[in-house]
Amino acid sequence: MIEQPYHHGKLREALLERAMETIEVAGVEGLSLRQLARDVNVSHGAPAKHFRDRQALIDALAMAGFELMNHRILTASESEGSLRERFVSVAKAYVGFAVAHPALLSVMYSTKHHTDSSAELRSTGGQGIEIAKGMIIEAQEAGELAAGNPETLAMVCFVSLHGAALLAAGKHLDGMPVEAAVAATTDTLWAGMTVGVPAAQSS
């Protein structure tokens, strides 16, 4: 029998790590503070010292998720190849992240975050769009894409890939392979932006 120190020492990280695993097998609604406490061998009240309530833990999970996702997207955006290839690379990174962590993604885009965390979450969550916007501007300056408000176009790309990510994560693609869906979506987006998007011409 190993003697446990009275203080865990890294309880917050341990809880977050365990919670990440739990939501992917049981969903968010299957996440219980008491079970989590049992899992890491602390009393049922201990988590409250680090997360004032269950939602605070979920908010922290969302933050961690955005940081992980942003890292994946950022490295993908810096990959080798043409602008077109890097665009697809980012799309794959996003959808790949979604398929790997479906529950985490749904937590990230949940609407029920505490008001104090939501500001932080919003800024961290918007980073993906910023990256997309940068790539689109670059492609427009290179003459690969038609002119058009980059803000609007980036939002369209984000919106479409977000749909692909969520449906792929939720296995709602009706049998179509994820890669095929991503390829078809990116192809459509790129083709559309090449010829120009009427609703984005008021730049």
Place this chain on the structure above:
Amino acid sequence: MIEQPYHHGKLREALLERAMETIEVAGVEGLSLRQLARDVNVSHGAPAKHFRDRQALIDALAMAGFELMNHRILTASESEGSLRERFVSVAKAYVGFAVAHPALLSVMYSTKHHTDSSAELRSTGGQGIEIAKGMIIEAQEAGELAAGNPETLAMVCFVSLHGAALLAAGKHLDGMPVEAAVAATTDTLWAGMTVGVPAAQSS
């Protein structure tokens, strides 16, 4: 004091109706069978006679949601105007439904349905894609859109509009008006399909 009959008579419908309202103000996780029973003045065990557990109620909500949504989409697809206009009309109907019933939509596309309901849900959920496919085939035959696998293209449209719907419903459009997002997305999709989508050319 009005005497209540021992049997409610329409308890199932009353529960579903009340549950619809509840999830839109409190979310799915705020839906409680006991509170629901209180709301419609029956004992806490009564709902179990109609929904074997909480998830069964949620599954029924999802079914009702798909039926409502399909009705909206179907009427939109039969609207007046050019193919292009009808396409936008369907998109607006989908996103409009999402914004009007955000919680219901997330329930519909939740992954945790009972295995017995999931088959029913899948068939009802796929109807939207079928409608999109029909419109795309029609547009291709009329020469308005380039050739390409309608199955694939319909999935791309569905995927993109689903993303727009969810982000609009969750207020994640970053300040952009919903109509603008829908217009930009449909413009991009239509433009892309007009010039042709490489990944959909293997029809």
Place this chain on the structure above:
DNA sequence: CTACCATGTAGACAGCGACTACATCGTTCT
């Protein structure tokens, strides 16, 4: 008329989140 069965009630149970009072222990001030 009676037997049946769908639909209601009432009570019990364990698990949950949240709150409280108290225990432990590293750190900091004197």
Place this chain on the structure above:
DNA sequence: AGAACGATGTAGTCGCTGTCTACATGGTAG
């Protein structure tokens, strides 16, 4: 060095929940 303090843990309690059981009611079919 020693005392005070604050951060972090434990333990107990509360009302709420979903689910299970036994029992009550009343429409309907034989």
